[in-house]
Amino acid sequence: MIHGHGDDLYKYKNVEMNFSTNIFNHFDHSRLFAYLSEKLPLITSYPEPAPASLERAIARQTGVEADCIMVTNGATEAIYLIAQCFSGKTQHILQPTFAEYGDACSMYGSRIHTLSKITPSDRFGNNDTVWFCNPNNPTGTVTDHDVVSAVISNNPDTLFIIDQSYSHYTLKRTLQPRECTRQGNVLLLNSMTKDFGIPGLRLGFVTASRRLISLLRSHRMPWSVNSLAICAGMFLLKHHEDYSIDTAALCSERERVGRLIEELGIMTYPSDSNMLLCRLPESDAATLKEFLVASHSILIRDASNFETLTPQHFRIAVQTREENDKLIKSLEEWMKQ
Structure with missing residues (x-):
């Protein structure tokens, strides 16, 4: 598959927060x-x-x-x-x-x-x-x-x-x-x-x-x-x-983010890692993705092309607490539309 993966940052010029890849984005290189x-x-x-x-x-x-x-x-x-x-x-x-x-x-x-x-x-x-x-x-x-x-x-x-x-x-x-x-x-x-x-x-x-x-x-x-x-x-x-991942902190943050996303009326699925699969109650993930990029410079993964999933599914990987809070606030804005 050439097109349809996450981390399609090359398509956009204004992304400041990237949740679309399953990688932690804050290593010091x-x-x-x-x-x-x-x-x-x-x-x-x-x-x-x-x-x-x-x-x-x-x-x-x-x-x-x-x-x-x-x-x-x-x-x-x-x-x-x-x-x-x-x-x-x-x-x-x-x-x-x-x-x-x-x-x-x-x-x-x-x-x-x-x-x-x-x-x-x-x-x-x-x-x-x-x-x-x-x-x-x-x-x-x-x-x-x-x-x-x-x-x-x-x-x-x-x-x-x-x-x-x-x-x-x-x-x-x-x-x-x-x-x-x-x-x-x-x-x-x-x-x-x-x-x-x-x-x-x-x-x-x-x-x-x-x-x-x-x-x-x-x-x-x-x-x-x-x-x-x-x-x-x-x-x-x-x-x-120098590249150790604080796995415990990331998993704890994923739990916190999952609870807050659930409170918005968005379904989340159980996870044992930094990833979180979510499902919108209506509309579709592709539209949400474009909204987040255009309005908040945030990139998520439209997960609708995974086998057995639906147009409502999207995936994120938690990043810093500050970035995660900005994502939640942006999702809240979307859900109130």
């Missing part, structure tokens, strides 16, 4: 900017054909072997590579969720089956793959770690693709890299984009067994990760303490 400015001469040469140096650095940090890590041009490149590698399988996708899972599988002609939930009693076959996002986008909910572990163990011949791009934004327990390398049927997706607030650089990585990573690597094209992105990744890993 000044040191990263200064570091990358010194690395600009690298753009005159080709990058590593495969970003092996960054893969080794991530492996050291996560405590797994470098042969179990594959760095990609954002998690989205990994999604399409996985869909290509396993195109002959039936793809089960937990909905509503990130559209690229289904789009990638459709591109390679796979059969797609929609799931509404995942339980330990679920049984899949050896020609099946199961995709889910944990925490999920757009709901922010987390499938319990024990449930995830049980369904993986109970289906050893089924491949599970688990996107944990937002794992730093929840207090709930999620899978750890070492757990996934021990399993022969799990591909774990992570996103430095979300962890460090750098969506424009496109950095993601996959953790899995050596066998699965070797298969994925055989399908990737050379030079997919550029030199500046590799340098940024190395810098961020070295200085990761």
Whole structure:
């Protein structure tokens, strides 16, 4: 899907508060900017054909072997590579969720089956793959770690693709890299984009067994990760303490914001992260989005194009308390019209 994602900031000139992305927008990148400015001469040469140096650095940090890590041009490149590698399988996708899972599988002609939930009693076959996002986008909910572990163990011949791009934004327990390398049927997706607030650089990585990573690597094209992105990744890993996310504070603020939005007559859904899925009682999210941009320089995510959702659905990710209060005041103005 080219159009219809959140963070479509490029369409607007006057946005001052961005709630449309699931990323916290207030990291201090000044040191990263200064570091990358010194690395600009690298753009005159080709990058590593495969970003092996960054893969080794991530492996050291996560405590797994470098042969179990594959760095990609954002998690989205990994999604399409996985869909290509396993195109002959039936793809089960937990909905509503990130559209690229289904789009990638459709591109390679796979059969797609929609799931509404995942339980330990679920049984899949050896020609099946199961995709889910944990925490999920757009709901922010987390499938319990024990449930995830049980369904993986109970289906050893089924491949599970688990996107944990937002794992730093929840207090709930999620899978750890070492757990996934021990399993022969799990591909774990992570996103430095979300962890460090750098969506424009496109950095993601996959953790899995050596066998699965070797298969994925055989399908990737050379030079997919550029030199500046590799340098940024190395810098961020070295200085990761400077980019810690106060997850508890964000989740507490999401609870507060959710209560206040409910008081306006707008439905909100349970969440375990910084995201909040909402539903208007009438009108539509697309109109609300344009109103907020034009009148208050606020950008939200029109969530109507997520499978199973409606034109009334929108999504936000909480930011600072001051910004959140401005959003609530703007929503109150909209609801009184």
